Amino acid sequence: MAVAETTAGVLDPVLAFALVGALGVGGQWLAWRMRLPAIVLMLAAGLIVGPVLGLLDPAAQFGDMLSPMIAIAVAIILFEGGLTLDLHSLRDAAAGVRRLVVIGAPLGWFASACALHFVAGLSWPSSAVFGGIMIVTGPTVIAPLLRQAKLARRPAALLQWEAIVNDPVGALAAVLAFEVVVVLETATGAGHAVWTLVLGITAASVLGLAAGWGLAKAFTRAWVPEYMKVPVLFVVLLAVFALADSVLHESGLLAVTLMGLWIANANLPSFTELYRFKEHATVLLVSGVFILLAAGMSFERLMVLDWRALAFVVVVIAVARPLPVLIALAFTNVPMKERLLVALTGPRGVVLVAVAGLFGERLAGLGISDGEKIAPLAFVLVVATVVLHGFTLTPFARALGLSAGEKPGVLIVGASGWSVALAKGFEKMGLPVIIADTNHGRLRQAREAGVPVFSGDILSEVAEERVELMAFEKIIAASGNDAYNTLVATDLGPEFGRDNVYQLKRVKQTATRHALPATLGGRALALEQTFMEANAQIAGEAEFRVSTLSEEWTLKDWRAMLSDAVALAELTPGGRLRILGPKDEVNGKPGAKILSIGAVRPERKGGEEAKEAKEAKARVSGEGSAAPV
Structure with missing residues (x-):
């Protein structure tokens, strides 16, 4: 079969799929050779083959399958993140992580919503929904940055746990805000919205923990042969994500994270092999999703932004991120140097762009016109924070004396x-x-x-x-x-x-x-x-x-x-x-x-x-x- 081009002038879907893999893995390998942040190179590669050269148009090549592909990839990435949450590694950072989630997340939601409304000029409904998503700092970005910067154990644990735990929390905050907006716009009963939210969170938590417990029991008692453990894990992961999402949209992220958390702490004899395979799959998925998201961002969508977008990014990095973190970590045993490092490190990643684009379209469908600005703003924020922290985290940690080691x-x-x-x-x-x-x-x-x-x-x-x-x-x-x-x-x-x-x-x-x-x-x-x-x-x-x-x-x-x-x-x-x-x-x-x-x-x-x-x-x-x- 000859490699054909569509009428839109873009590559054949099979060739496009291969291009995404080659650019993603190639970008990570080149970043390793050049000692540069991998995510920066992947974003650049996606922009070049997408908006610049027009070779890759994910919406045209993958059609209706694009959104499910990204959703499943994000779910697998979060599950792998849950697998890294060994409770033994949380000992020194437990109090700090609790505060970052319980105190820092709501304060961050409020600060981000204010920045969106007063600086970016969005309406309060759009600001409330997008502000909830901005709680997410992104394990897909934090993990490679930590690997590159070689941070000391406690600040690394704080950043890693905050990123993974806040991913589903931020998505659920956006769901909560969106349900409130729906109530206000459609006059649906507030009691129904609250009931749906509570039911969805409860169902996702129970489903995720039950799946993790069941898999751990099956693997421990040898009910699953060794060569089938990874396939069974993948199938259960997809089923849990789909079932939880059918009850409450985006609650599947919470379910798969809890499932990974349970398995990580079940002391499975074969856990190392399972985790390594999942880690390899995640490297492919992270690179692929970043390429797709960058390639799918058109110049027309970015042109709706003005000077307010730049001011918004500056305010988020300098105010909306540091203040909630410093308040949350106040009066803890976390040293001030570590508080500053965590407060000034807030890169956003895949989940932010994916979820923001989804809710932006839904808000626009409800008649809230500035909902269309959410996806471009999310993309600009991701690019700015990834580039900034990708190049500054290592020297910043070194200056604060929080690097595990500069020399080999x-x-x-x-x-x-x-x-x-x-x-x-x-x-x-x-x-x-x-x-x-x-x-x-x-x-x-x-x-x-x-x-x-x-x-x-x-x-x-x-x-x-x-x-x-x-x-x-x-x-x-x-x-x-x-x-x-x-x-x-x-x-x-x-x-x-x-x-x-x-x-x-x-x-x-x-x-x-x-x-x-x-x-x-x-x-x-x-x-x-x-x-x-x-x-x-x-x-x-x-x-x-x-x-x-x-x-x-x-x-x-x-x-x-x-x-x-x-x-x-x-x-x-x-x-x-x-x-x-x-x-x-x-x-x-x-x-x-x-x-x-x-x-x-x-x-x-x-x-x-x-x-x-x-x-x-x-x-x-x-x-x-x-x-x-």
């Missing part, structure tokens, strides 16, 4: 003489490092050397609470237990990226019957040594060194001076850390730092040999930059 840190699992010496080498490179071990006694040498330590299992929930894992980019499993090293590398691989997880050589890995598949364990280090071999080397005549290259002292000079050294890691001038494998080569650009291991230098030994070496080094003081640290 290294987590070493297993305490020994070799791991302590390696940690000191990374510290000389200016990198944060920590050694974790299940045995408190084995950490004594690390503590005496001044290396940060964690006593406990790095895979435990306690480690998630006490160790800022987001501050570490590389993991080296170097305990004396090969099986535990493999377990750590396999378990943490999906979270940190399998290319960032390494382990010492296993004692029996060369034997065919002991070989493991590529899906298990971590990558090999440059020196393929077992635990015993590595510690024997460092206890003998070997040491770790850090050398800094320059224009005058190049990689060639380094190799000539330290001919016996083996490079283990390289810190590039741009701050990127490379742990080298057996086949990796040092790039060696000026300004790079190389961590290597080689024979102990004479000046570090005792006796006449050390004295002669120190005198020779003093005579060539002009070559100080060439010498390794």
Whole structure:
């Protein structure tokens, strides 16, 4: 079948669908390579192929299926958000989250409605409905921003929980306001509207919690085979969303969020696999929805906005968002720096645009003409907040001292003489490092050397609470237990990226019957040594060194001076850390730092040999930059 174009001059629906996926995933990959906010690139891509070039017109290509597609995608995104709401992670931020939802949400609704009426010039009915939707800060935006900014645990938890919990709350607030508007416009009984709202919320809550409980029970008792768990999860998710939405529109968002929340806290043995699959699906859906929404925004719809729209965005960012948050968090144990960060971070996302467009059309259908302005205003607000926070959250958090780590840190699992010496080498490179071990006694040498330590299992929930894992980019499993090293590398691989997880050589890995598949364990280090071999080397005549290259002292000079050294890691001038494998080569650009291991230098030994070496080094003081640290 030939790829055809419609009469509107847009792409064939199948090709358009493929284009949406390519732009979404491609935008996220490009953002990762360029270290830019992914959502900014996706919005730009959608605008280019949509209003600018006219290649993609979602309404023309997908027709009546567009709205259900976006609705289901948003439901799946919110369900995945509910899966992240582990109650154990809420301990430090519980009081703050309650206040942000119970106090901050109503205040935010009122402040947003005032900004819409007095600044944007909307009528009170439109302002009340749109103000409710603006409570939503958007987990689809917050999650990638938090991943990029590497915030400290408590402010990250506050922003994440507020975004996910307020998503259905904001949608329901808009439903409440809309029902009141309908009562006023159609003279329908107020009692009927209130009854419908209470019934819808109750039904959605019961349905979501019951579905979560039922799935957890079925999975725990092995009523569903492993290979069918994800399909069953998807089918139940769609059914819950559809049933709840049929009782009260948009209450399906609340139902699927509660369903995800229950499953997240049910301690399912297969939860990790379920969540990872859902996380991958969400990446595709988030990117696709952003592309569709941006491409569907025409210049004609945006042209209805005037200078008031710009003033409205400024007031929301500077007043309507910060004031309710600061009031809600007043007199709590949340430090002022964290309050400011949360107050000045309020990006809006998919749910805002999708729900705003729906209610804008419904208000216009009731004869409220300025309802048509809601969708363009929502789009402008999303673009402005996404771009602003996408580029400012990381430096802002860094300035407040709330970033988990600016430099790529290294987590070493297993305490020994070799791991302590390696940690000191990374510290000389200016990198944060920590050694974790299940045995408190084995950490004594690390503590005496001044290396940060964690006593406990790095895979435990306690480690998630006490160790800022987001501050570490590389993991080296170097305990004396090969099986535990493999377990750590396999378990943490999906979270940190399998290319960032390494382990010492296993004692029996060369034997065919002991070989493991590529899906298990971590990558090999440059020196393929077992635990015993590595510690024997460092206890003998070997040491770790850090050398800094320059224009005058190049990689060639380094190799000539330290001919016996083996490079283990390289810190590039741009701050990127490379742990080298057996086949990796040092790039060696000026300004790079190389961590290597080689024979102990004479000046570090005792006796006449050390004295002669120190005198020779003093005579060539002009070559100080060439010498390794």
